[in-house]
Amino acid sequence: MSIFLDENTKVVYQGLTGSTGRYYGNLNKEYGTQVVAGTHPKKAGTDVDGIPIFASVAEAKAETGATASCIFIPAPGVRGAVLEAAEAGLELVVCITEGVPAHDEAEFFNILKRDFPGTRLLGPNCPGLISPGKANVGITAGHIAKAGGPVGIVSRSGTLTYQALYELQQQDIGVTTCVGIGGDPVPGTSFIDCLEAFEADPDTKAVMMIGEIGGSAEEEAADYIKNHMSKPVASYVAGVTAPPGKKMGHAGAIVSGGKGTAKAKMEALEDAGVKVGQNPTEAGELMVEIVANL
Amino acid sequence: MDLLEYQGKQFFASYGIPVSDGEACQDVDTAVAVADRVGYPVVVKAQVHTGGRGKAGGVKLAENADECREHASNILGLDIKGHIVETIWIENASDIAEEYYASFTLDRSAKKHLGMLSAEGGVEIETVAEDNPDAIAKIHIDPAEGLSEEACRAWVEAANLNPAANDGTVDILLKLYTAYTKGDADLCEINPLILKPTGEVHALDAKVSLDGSAVFRHEEYVQYEATQPRDEREEAAHEKGLQYVGLDGSVGVIANGAGLAMSTVDVINQVGGEPANFLDIGGGANADVMAGALEVINNDPKVKSIFINIFGGITRGEEVANGIIEAMARVNIDSPIVIRLDGTNADEGRAILEPALNDKLMMESTMLDAARKAVELAS
Numbered sequence: 001m002s003i004f005l006d007e008n009t010k011v012v013y014q015g016l017t018g019s020t021g022r023y024y025g026n027l028n029k030e031y032g033t034q035v036v037a038g039t040h041p042k043k044a045g046t047d048v049d050g051i052p053i054f055a056s057v058a059e060a061k062a063e064t065g066a067t068a069s070c071i072f073i074p075a076p077g078v079r080g081a082v083l084e085a086a087e088a089g090l091e092l093v094v095c096i097t098e099g100v101p102a103h104d105e106a107e108f109f110n111i112l113k114r115d116f117p118g119t120r121l122l123g124p125n126c127p128g129l130i131s132p133g134k135a136n137v138g139i140t141a142g143h144i145a146k147a148g149g150p151v152g153i154v155s156r157s158g159t160l161t162y163q164a165l166y167e168l169q170q171q172d173i174g175v176t177t178c179v180g181i182g183g184d185p186v187p188g189t190s191f192i193d194c195l196e197a198f199e200a201d202p203d204t205k206a207v208m209m210i211g212e213i214g215g216s217a218e219e220e221a222a223d224y225i226k227n228h229m230s231k232p233v234a235s236y237v238a239g240v241t242a243p244p245g246k247k248m249g250h251a252g253a254i255v256s257g258g259k260g261t262a263k264a265k266m267e268a269l270e271d272a273g274v275k276v277g278q279n280p281t282e283a284g285e286l287m288v289e290i291v292a293n294l
Numbered sequence: 295m296d297l298l299e300y301q302g303k304q305f306f307a308s309y310g311i312p313v314s315d316g317e318a319c320q321d322v323d324t325a326v327a328v329a330d331r332v333g334y335p336v337v338v339k340a341q342v343h344t345g346g347r348g349k350a351g352g353v354k355l356a357e358n359a360d361e362c363r364e365h366a367s368n369i370l371g372l373d374i375k376g377h378i379v380e381t382i383w384i385e386n387a388s389d390i391a392e393e394y395y396a397s398f399t400l401d402r403s404a405k406k407h408l409g410m411l412s413a414e415g416g417v418e419i420e421t422v423a424e425d426n427p428d429a430i431a432k433i434h435i436d437p438a439e440g441l442s443e444e445a446c447r448a449w450v451e452a453a454n455l456n457p458a459a460n461d462g463t464v465d466i467l468l469k470l471y472t473a474y475t476k477g478d479a480d481l482c483e484i485n486p487l488i489l490k491p492t493g494e495v496h497a498l499d500a501k502v503s504l505d506g507s508a509v510f511r512h513e514e515y516v517q518y519e520a521t522q523p524r525d526e527r528e529e530a531a532h533e534k535g536l537q538y539v540g541l542d543g544s545v546g547v548i549a550n551g552a553g554l555a556m557s558t559v560d561v562i563n564q565v566g567g568e569p570a571n572f573l574d575i576g577g578g579a580n581a582d583v584m585a586g587a588l589e590v591i592n593n594d595p596k597v598k599s600i601f602i603n604i605f606g607g608i609t610r611g612e613e614v615a616n617g618i619i620e621a622m623a624r625v626n627i628d629s630p631i632v633i634r635l636d637g638t639n640a641d642e643g644r645a646i647l648e649p650a651l652n653d654k655l656m657m658e659s660t661m662l663d664a665a666r667k668a669v670e671l672a673s
Contacts, residue, residue, distance in 0.1 A: 027638075075507065075510065076510050076511065098576070099507045100507060101478050101505050101507045101508035101511075102400055102478075102480065102505050102507065102508075103437065103475055103478055103505065103508070106400060106405060106406070106407065106437040107437040107438055109405055109437075110405065110406070110436050110437050110438035110439075111438045114436075114438055139638075141606060141637045141638040141640075144636070144637060155553075156553070157551060157552065157553020157554065157556075157557075158551045158553065158554075159549070159550055159551030159553055159554035159605045159637075160551070160553040160554055160557060162605045162606075162636075162637050163554065163557070163605055163661075166605070166636060166637075183552060183553065185400055185402050186400070186402065186405050210553070212552070212553050212556060213556070215402045215403070216402070216403050217402075217403075220403065236557075238553045238554075238556040238557040238560065239556040239557075239559075239560065240560045240563075241559055241560050241563040241564075278560075278564060279557065279560060279561050279564060279661075279662070280557060280661070281660070281661065281662055
């Protein structure tokens with residue numbers, strides 16, 4: 001099994017008519033994803049390389065039975081695109097776009113939580129997700145992922161997500177689903193959402209988690225792992241030697257309460273029984289050990 | 295993007311928040327003219343992107359024009375922790391009965407906005423948070439709901455300010471929340487928020503940090519951009535739209551994605567080298583972006599080798615390869631380059647680079663090997 005995405009997921013691409021949306025929409029389709037539609041308010045009735053364009057997500061859903069969307073709309077239009085997908089009743093909305101204002105993210109996250117609890121948002125500013133061998137939604141290079149299992153991956157960083165897939169493929173280890181949650185201030189899907197889903201997925205036997213400095217999402221995940229997870233976890237946190245980033249004033253420092261450094265995150269994860277690597281390769285090696293002992 | 299105090303005050307004033315009458319100036323004569331206009335006593339304040347201005351002699355009270363002239367000429371050009379004062383802010387000095395603290399920021403953990411208000415203002419709020427956390431009244435605001443006057447009043451009452459300050463504080467906090475949300479701020483902080491003996495409430499300081507991602511709907515951000523503190527390397531990178539942080543080592547770093555760039559810096563350190571910079575060329579990097587990145591790094595005299603670490607998702611391997619070839623044709627790159635290329639269309643990219651490989655352009659298949667090679671070349 002996989003989480004959130006499989007071969008039956010029908011996906012509408014918001015922004016398919018743009019050059020980036022078209023490129024990745026086609027790549028995803030080639031991979032085997034059911035790319036059923038694109039949307040553009042003024043180009044309904046046309047098509048992009050044979051994929052029909054509808055005026056709205058609601059129309060695309062009505063005509064094709066789409067259950068998910070993938071957003072490649074430029075940042076100023078993301079708020080509207082996310083809400084449109086949620087209002088159309090999609091189950092999964094994957095937002096690839098980077099540079100979305102934090103206030104927009106915080107607002108649509110809470111609107112979804114209040115009005116559309118059935119819609120899962122992934123991103124913004126994320127690489128998407130891939131259930132290797134089944135479907136790929138977003139910008140992950142499909143050929144670097146080995147299908148099957150037993151590992152599930154969740155990552156906050158785009159390129160490190162690919163790195164993790166690649167490290168596992170090099171070791172001939174398969175992946176059930178790899179979820180890139182993105183590194184923005186208010187990600188639609190959190191580490192904990194993914195850990196919960198992996199814990200419940202019978203085919204996922206171990207989880208690889210890639211974090212980075214800033215915020216406290218890794219510490220919260222560590223707390224969840226400690227108290228709720230039976231499956232082993234290997235991890236890497238980027239930014240161990242990074243100079244202290246811009247401090248967001250006094251109020252920001254208080255919110256993080258001393259959390260946020262790579263060291264603090266790694267300690268919290270180790271304390272929760274997670275095997276923590278010093279670089280992505282080492283984390284991959286730790287996962288090899290875990291898989292060998294399953 | 296952090297604003298200087300005077301920019302923060304102008305930002306607050308544009309949302310109707312009461313601030314002291316004053317003006318920013320860059321020479322002594324103007325400073326005295328402003329002081330004459332706003333009325334003595336005045337405060338002469340250095341405008342720099344760093345704390346500890348008072349201790350460094352960057353904040354002075356002037357009772358008359360002569361004192362204003364003296365302080366202004368001393369403070370202009372002053373070096374405060376490496377920041378040279380080019381601008382001073384002159385404002386009418388306020389009588390203070392009480393000092394409070396107020397702020398709004400995003401609580402990433404709660405995924406809601408967080409308002410903080412304390413009767414213990416004018417000091418480091420971290421100290422208050424540590425020594426007496428109950429002295430800070432907090433409110434979580436659902437961004438989808440906003441801040442109602444009722445909720446704001448209950449929050450203000452919970453902070454136990456002088457009751458005479460409550461009405462004025464509610465008014466300011468509602469305006470501050472509007473400034474914070476409409477202005478796309480990461481942080482709006484007033485410390486101190488003062489109660490005057492006459493009963494008015496007033497923002498005596500302004501600390502504002504804006505979300506650079508929201509620049510598309512804020513034309514006014516352009517003026518703030520101009521005063522951001524950057525070294526020459528950072529300035530050049532910024533002009534090319536690159537995410538760059540200058541470091542002190544000798545291995546230049548180019549990577550795509552913040553996570554991979556951080557990881558690259560980590561790995562260089564782990565194999566005994568010292569990175570010269572953090573440079574994220576972002577998702578949609580093409581030949582132009584890569585060429586620009588190489589130019590920026592090449593202009594850093596400390597760089598002895600360059601490590602290009604690309605894992606292709608949205609960045610395609612052939613674009614990276616073409617960018618490197620194009621950049622090498624455009625600029626005379628002094629340092630040897632080590633490339634590690636993987637991901638989308640990596641094979642196509644490697645094939646483009648293959649004929650160009652020599653002792654100035656090398657390719658390694660793993661991140662660790664590439665880091666070791668780059669560090670070896672830099673030493």
